[in-house]
Amino acid sequence: MKHDSIAVVIPVYNGAADIERALASVYSQSHAPDEVIVVDDGSVDGTPQVLNAYRSRITYLAQANAGVATARNRGVALAQSEWVAFLDHDDEWLPRKLECQMAALRESPHADLCYCAHFIRAVDGGCRVRYTHWQDVWPGVRLRNPFTPSTGIVRRSAIIQLGGFDESLPGATCEDWDFFIRFARRFPFVSIRTPLVNHYESVRSSSVDYTKALPNMLSILDKSLLVDLIGFPRFHWRRRIRSLMYYQAATSARQVGDTALSLVLRSIWEWPEPTFEARRFKTLLLELFR
Numbered sequence: 001m002k003h004d005s006i007a008v009v010i011p012v013y014n015g016a017a018d019i020e021r022a023l024a025s026v027y028s029q030s031h032a033p034d035e036v037i038v039v040d041d042g043s044v045d046g047t048p049q050v051l052n053a054y055r056s057r058i059t060y061l062a063q064a065n066a067g068v069a070t071a072r073n074r075g076v077a078l079a080q081s082e083w084v085a086f087l088d089h090d091d092e093w094l095p096r097k098l099e100c101q102m103a104a105l106r107e108s109p110h111a112d113l114c115y116c117a118h119f120i121r122a123v124d125g126g127c128r129v130r131y132t133h134w135q136d137v138w139p140g141v142r143l144r145n146p147f148t149p150s151t152g153i154v155r156r157s158a159i160i161q162l163g164g165f166d167e168s169l170p171g172a173t174c175e176d177w178d179f180f181i182r183f184a185r186r187f188p189f190v191s192i193r194t195p196l197v198n199h200y201e202s203v204r205s206s207s208v209d210y211t212k213a214l215p216n217m218l219s220i221l222d223k224s225l226l227v228d229l230i231g232f233p234r235f236h237w238r239r240r241i242r243s244l245m246y247y248q249a250a251t252s253a254r255q256v257g258d259t260a261l262s263l264v265l266r267s268i269w270e271w272p273e274p275t276f277e278a279r280r281f282k283t284l285l286l287e288l289f290r
Helices: 019-027 047-054 068-078 097-107 158-163 175-186 211-219 223-224 232-256 261-270 279-288
Strands: 007-014 033-041 061-063 084-086 091-093 112-120 127-130 152-155 189-200
Touching: 007 019, 007 068, 007 211, 019 047, 019 091, 019 127, 033 047, 033 068, 047 223, 061 068, 061 091, 068 084, 068 158, 084 097, 084 158, 097 112, 097 152, 097 189, 152 158, 175 261, 211 232, 223 232, 232 261, 261 279
Parallel strands: 007 033, 007 084, 033 061, 112 189
Antiparallel strands: 084 152, 091 189, 112 127, 112 152
């Protein structure tokens, strides 16, 4: 295995409209990867036809629809490189993404993962930057996931030791959160403050489909987010986490024009402290006056 070699793993499901943008961002990297592996998770929209033009440049694997966790794990299994860089088919890397991350990993040779800040391109056209410094991850990671797979590059051996992404989790909205919180308990990691990824939200994306995202996120509470907590601390964190999950669902509901009143009320009921996500109360007023 070549030292510092990189395999890019791209899971794709019905990504005919976006996969070429993702691949273009891979091929425009100032630090070229050694492998590009695309796992088609049972697309029915013409994705295989779009990818035909790239067959000489990628390793292509088609599978029956089994979910993004399974697709990522199969890509990791195929990889022959020391490092695996994940890229979702509807996201986009900036040109120096791999270069900057490999430089950060050379400076921290003990680290097994590096993630970077990223731009969130919202459905309404807005843009914001999300970043959490690696030293600030705990305990806030119980509330929010700082790790979007497209921002990460991970040592392949560590992924295998961890058992990869949990294929039993439903949907595609929390398997990365579950992966990161398990990873962070066992392996050292670093982060880069510079935004190097465009993460695109869309009405069809799982991150916006709150009707699926909310139950999926709630499903990892006991499995991952509350592990090692007992007694009152467990009760305390459970209520805070649930409050934020319901508020995030309310925000997604508003983005697609649905009513969010019941979700905001549930968020406040779970954790009524006014200083905790104070925007909830503004959202409540907006919903009351709709």
